Amino acid sequence: MTETPGFRPLYQQVRDMFVRRIADRSWPPGEALPSEQALAAELGVSQGTVRKALDSLATENLVERRQGKGTFITEVTPARSLFKFFRIARPGGERLTPTSEEAATKRRRATRPERKALKLAGNEYVVEITRVRHVDGAPAIRETIAVPAKRFAGLDKRPIPNTIYALYQSDYGINVLSANEELRAVAAGPDDAKALGVAARTPLLEITRTAFDIDGRPIEWRRSRCDTRNLVYAVTLR
Amino acid sequence: MTETPGFRPLYQQVRDMFVRRIADRSWPPGEALPSEQALAAELGVSQGTVRKALDSLATENLVERRQGKGTFITEVTPARSLFKFFRIARPGGERLTPTSEEAATKRRRATRPERKALKLAGNEYVVEITRVRHVDGAPAIRETIAVPAKRFAGLDKRPIPNTIYALYQSDYGINVLSANEELRAVAAGPDDAKALGVAARTPLLEITRTAFDIDGRPIEWRRSRCDTRNLVYAVTLR
DNA sequence: AAGTGGTCTAGACCACCGA
DNA sequence: CGGTGGTCTAGACCACTTT
Numbered sequence: 019m020t021e022t023p024g025f026r027p028l029y030q031q032v033r034d035m036f037v038r039r040i041a042d043r044s045w046p047p048g049e050a051l052p053s054e055q056a057l058a059a060e061l062g063v064s065q066g067t068v069r070k071a072l073d074s075l076a077t078e079n080l081v082e083r084r085q086g087k088g089t090f091i092t093e094v095t096p097a098r099s100l101f102k103f104f105r106i107a108r109p110g111g112e113r114l115t116p117t118s119e120e121a122a123t124k125r126r127r128a129t130r131p132e133r134k135a136l137k138l139a140g141n142e143y144v145v146e147i148t149r150v151r152h153v154d155g156a157p158a159i160r161e162t163i164a165v166p167a168k169r170f171a172g173l174d175k176r177p178i179p180n181t182i183y184a185l186y187q188s189d190y191g192i193n194v195l196s197a198n199e200e201l202r203a204v205a206a207g208p209d210d211a212k213a214l215g216v217a218a219r220t221p222l223l224e225i226t227r228t229a230f231d232i233d234g235r236p237i238e239w240r241r242s243r244c245d246t247r248n249l250v251y252a253v254t255l256r
Numbered sequence: 257m258t259e260t261p262g263f264r265p266l267y268q269q270v271r272d273m274f275v276r277r278i279a280d281r282s283w284p285p286g287e288a289l290p291s292e293q294a295l296a297a298e299l300g301v302s303q304g305t306v307r308k309a310l311d312s313l314a315t316e317n318l319v320e321r322r323q324g325k326g327t328f329i330t331e332v333t334p335a336r337s338l339f340k341f342f343r344i345a346r347p348g349g350e351r352l353t354p355t356s357e358e359a360a361t362k363r364r365r366a367t368r369p370e371r372k373a374l375k376l377a378g379n380e381y382v383v384e385i386t387r388v389r390h391v392d393g394a395p396a397i398r399e400t401i402a403v404p405a406k407r408f409a410g411l412d413k414r415p416i417p418n419t420i421y422a423l424y425q426s427d428y429g430i431n432v433l434s435a436n437e438e439l440r441a442v443a444a445g446p447d448d449a450k451a452l453g454v455a456a457r458t459p460l461l462e463i464t465r466t467a468f469d470i471d472g473r474p475i476e477w478r479r480s481r482c483d484t485r486n487l488v489y490a491v492t493l494r
Numbered sequence: 495a496a497g498t499g500g501t502c503t504a505g506a507c508c509a510c511c512g513a
Numbered sequence: 514c515g516g517t518g519g520t521c522t523a524g525a526c527c528a529c530t531t532t
Contacts (some may be wrong), residue, residue, distance in 0.1 A: 025509075025521060049396075053498065064522045078494070085499050086529030102494050109438060161500085167350035199491040200347060203441035203459035221441035221459035246440035250464075253437040253491060255341050256316070265501060291517065302503045307518085323518045324510035454519080 028063060029070040035061075036071060040080060040091060041232045045082060048093040051081065078195070080232075094193065099183035103197055103229075106159070106244060107252040114153055114249070121149035121178040125167055134165045134212045135228045135239040143167035147182070150213050158249060160213045161242035169237070183229075193239055197229040201251065204243065214245050223251060266301060272308040273299075278318060278329060279470045281429060284333040289319065316433070318470070332431065337421035340390060341435055341467075344397070344482060345490040352391055352487070359416040360388035363405055368396065370402045373466045373477040381405035383412045385420070388451050398451045399480035407475070421467075430475055435467040439489060452483050461489060 039045045051057070054072065058065040072089055075081045076131050100115070105112055128136065128144045136144070147163040163182070165173065170190055179185055186192045206220040214222075222243045229238040244251070277283045289295070294309065296303040306437070310327055313319045317340075320328050345352055366374065366382045374382070382402040388399040399419070403411065408428055417423055424430045444458040452460075460481045467476040482489070 064362070088498060111436070195494070197493045198349070199493065200440060200488035201461060202488050203461040205459050208509065219457070221443050223439060223441040245519060250438035250440050253439065255435045255437065256433070305502060320520065326517060
């Protein structure tokens, strides 16, 4: 076997196998994995190879390692899911906890940008969630969320919690792992002005997000408009 | 020796030593490091320990590893320094290469936000660079850059290239490794409107950046205002 | 004390690069 | 071909957690 083309390191093959088990929930969130030794024995590789695979999963936040205890499938707790993707902060960097109120849900056909972002066919349905989020008791963010109706059956007839990604995981078995956001400055329209309590034409920060699951499939499209007179969107570049 | 308090893994001590050598330029940018075997022999540790240290430097982009060739101190090339921190893109994600024109430099006392961000005393000087950056031939970004004058002697009497971080490295020995950015939406003032060719009060995306060197010291404060009618600021969240 | 992940070592072999 | 980093193994010991 001198063939080089299809070469793939052992630890990556092991890694792929673990990802599959997590994705199909044979290892459900919060569960402790077998020990490295046990996994190594099961797969017939060395402990070091299992470790390399688990380390790479840990850097992606798919698992958590706790010395002396074991390795655990990452669970989406409300606090974590909030801070992982919520980039709004006070100028200077202080973290914020928004509240969510007035959420309204609806089932309707996808719009064009939603079809494109969510890779939906022409006449498919989405569940739309609209809400205003408050910071320090004042309205600050107005957002519209759209998810494919076929993967979120009944979501339109259910109360919406503040941290919606925990709901995706607990009730629909969907893990939001990554997201792309595009930011631009726009002028507040009449509806924005009323919802956020600002003058019409006030500059707002518009954030358009597409969120992806463990398999890289688009799960959610979201557009938020933020009053950034007292808030900022904070980014760390490395 | 049952003491646990001052425990620090060997590979991290090795890593720290390498960082020091890079920071004080005993290993200048672009240079190939000794091989892992040679470093291991020099330090009296195993090759695996050296490897772990180098791997961690590689994930921070302090060094680059090239299989079959060696490990090299990362050099700030114009293209790289541009794309590492330049987050403006076309809607949909396509990368952009801006040009920079009309750069003007000035030496003056630091303003209050600059003193705070750059940790300067009350009456210290900065070099200010103002310029308008173009995309597709049209003005798109107006920015003001301030750096501590004492670390950038003569910068105010020198032409400013498009990719300024390559200049920081080559002429001042300063590596910009990370940066914080805060974004908000603002209304274009008269100067913005004129420089960018937009109507007054047009919503602009304002980006305030503080950049840091290898030792975590603030190196640069920068404020950019972008016309986002045809552009976006793109972020990937993991 | 027992079990987990974390560190460290030593050595073998593989893939990649350039002469 | 020789030298580099990349992978894989096997085993020892350390630090952390729970029993």
